[in-house]
Amino acid sequence: MTPVASGTTVSPSAPAGQGIGPLLRAWRVRRRISQLELALRADSSARHISFVETGRSKPSEEMVLRLAEHLEVPVRERNALLLAAGYAPRYPETALDDPALDALWDGMERLIRGYEPYPALVLDGLYRVRAANRGVAMFLEGVPEWLLQPPLNAMRLTLHPEGMAPRIRNLREWRGHLLEQMQRQIALQRSEELRALYEEVAAYPVPREAPDSEPEEPYPYFALPLRFEHEGRVLSFISSISTFNTPMDVTVAELAIETFLPADPATVKYLHSLGT
Template sequence: MTIAASGKAAPAVIPADRGVGPLLRAWREQRRVSQLELALRADSSARHISFIETGRSKPSEEMVLRLAEHLDVPVRERNALLLAAGYAPRYPETPLDDPALDALREGLERLIQGYEPYPALVVDALYNVVAANRGILALLDGIPEFLLTQPLNAMRLTLHPQGLAPRIRNLPEWRGHLLAQMERQIALHRSQQLRTLYEEVAAYPVPRTGAADQPEEAAQPVPYFALPMRIEHEGRTLSFVSSISTFNTPMDVTVAELAIETLVPADPATVKYLQSLLP
């Protein structure tokens, strides 16, 4: 599956009656950082931070960016802070299909293809799939067409009762892991679109996976080093653990919101089967 442009997260909406101060205060409180601690991190004073938050002092562009850095504000929201302070956005948002990102797209394609036969995909901030390799496509065999329409969404594909959910042997644990991951992302990005997606997938009925009907295996259980996703595929149970990578110090909103997820085989049987499945 080649990289394609996907639905973007909507730009942050800044209420007309709010300046940068209340927004910075909201980020600081969400990160549970005191004014004094933030001042020490940013080489400022608690008095100056207080004045910025109450609107008594207008921060410089450099100060806005410095505070955003120390509060771990996402790149998209740093632009929103700059706008609220009266400055131009610092970080561009280049469409993924723009020629300027040709090298990035090609690099991502080579990366996930080189990971075959193991599954790998690239998602955006809303978990829309922008690229996937043949390992992923093999797991999606038999999924209804309405779940495969663009933009494909990794959370819908996994948790929908007509998606992968009925095939996941340890669905309650894996579902809980995915929902907790989304909750952390909502806390980090404060995205209403992500919250809407979370509310949708969290409300899906949880199908019975049939795991209780399976006889116990005679072999000793594998000592997993992380929570695995144990999924049925053509009569076999495959086990994977998930690893997620992002770009270091991105300078573009689109690039900042991309994540590469690789599914690492968690046992020798999964390795052997995947190697036979995709020559």
């Protein structure tokens, strides 16, 4: 996924009613793949890919799915491609509270509980917190009740000036990282809700005095850390996001488990001392 310039979004969707050709071409251009390269990957021909993109040939359902796979099209957008080609959607969108997902939720909750005392949470495609372990509690201390009303939104909680933002010691860096992450996601999804959330949190003011200093004792971080102040101590975390491999459901495809790994020995020691 390629970052999009600040303040702009790029959607690989085509105007409604133009069929699958413009949609496929937009995804291919987005992935920076030539017609020949895509044809070789999908066991087709550049001529056939060209005909599909220009509307001179209608791809089979199997070909649509094959091209979508090689273009790494998100599951939700694969349904859009199928509809544009005149086929029924292949991937269901199961409600989060559907009993069919009970075993999945049980597994995820066991996973994030087992990660304690380190923070971990489950997010949906709009950054709403769907589950969290006790390690997340330190991030919520001092946050006003109105920001904690369900559905709790991780982006809003992190970047709002009454949320975590005042205690993030490298706020400008971390804010830039989160906004870029949202831009990449917007580039892959036709979601007005996600776009509205981005515009909201990007507009939050950043205090002029927002700290952005180096730790007192520099540590060799291997990824951008979240440096968060808790009870007078500065804790350092490396964020990791996990998604499901080969999902066959839109809802499951958009779930993510975010874990915060301590980035230095002092943070490890402090978290264990809390007895979370």
